[in-house]
Amino acid sequence: MIRQFRQPFPARIIYPDALFRISGSGRKLFLTFDDGPDPLSTPLILDILRKEKITATFFCTGKKVLDSPGLFASIASEGHITGNHGYSHLNGLTTPVREYCSDIFRGRDITCSNLFRPPYGRLRLRQYKILERSMRIIFWDIMPYDFDLKLTPESSLAILRRNIRPGSIIVLHDTATSHSLSFLENFISSSLESGYTFAPLDDSFLHK
Numbered sequence: 093m094i095r096q097f098r099q100p101f102p103a104r105i106i107y108p109d110a111l112f113r114i115s116g117s118g119r120k121l122f123l124t125f126d127d128g129p130d131p132l133s134t135p136l137i138l139d140i141l142r143k144e145k146i147t148a149t150f151f152c153t154g155k156k157v158l159d160s161p162g163l164f165a166s167i168a169s170e171g172h173i174t175g176n177h178g179y180s181h182l183n184g185l186t187t188p189v190r191e192y193c194s195d196i197f198r199g200r201d202i203t204c205s206n207l208f209r210p211p212y213g214r215l216r217l218r219q220y221k222i223l224e225r226s227m228r229i230i231f232w233d234i235m236p237y238d239f240d241l242k243l244t245p246e247s248s249l250a251i252l253r254r255n256i257r258p259g260s261i262i263v264l265h266d267t268a269t270s271h272s273l274s275f276l277e278n279f280i281s282s283s284l285e286s287g288y289t290f291a292p293l294d295d296s297f298l299h300k
Contacts, residue, residue, distance in 0.1 A: 124151060144280045153181050180195055207293065
């Protein structure tokens with residue numbers, strides 16, 4: 093398995109209006125969480141963010157929102173931004189265009205968000221052109237593979253520390269199998285000590 097901690101450069105050419113990193117934001121980092129809300133991990137992540145006084149962005153799947161509506165409401169009530177991660181987490185490269193876009197629009201209706209992160213970071217050019225007409229498509233600058241059980245939490249933390257830079261959009265996962273909880277508090281603390289601050293993906297950054 094080849095791990096790519098950053099999106100390959102051609103992606104920035106193929107998806108020119110998508111967001112990978114936020115320039116001109118100073119020494120800010122943007123924590124994002126995919127695949128939730130999860131009854132086991134999401135409340136613990138919210139506890140850490142609350143303790144550290146950090147706000148983040150949660151890209152939620154519509155199906156899981158329907159399964160845990162109260163938890164989804166808690167994310168928003170604590171000041172975090174919520175985004176759309178599709179309804180059923182489809183892979184755009186293996187799903188017909190119409191079926192894929194229908195799933196994403198269904199997710200948007202449930203999450204009430206025009207911020208969209210493609211599941212797996214994969215979508216066809218035709219899908220992108222349809223969706224970007226009405227949504228802000230968000231990829232990432234760093235993925236530390238917190239979902240990969242072949243990597244230790246210490247390895248994921250080392251990947252983050254080695255690769256962060258001003259404006260990095262970081263993708264983690266609030267799922268039962270992710271080990272992001274093992275290093276999240278440590279990462280936040282060390283980043284703050286290094287002079288970074290954290291922010292959610294709100295309008296003040298998305299329109300720069």
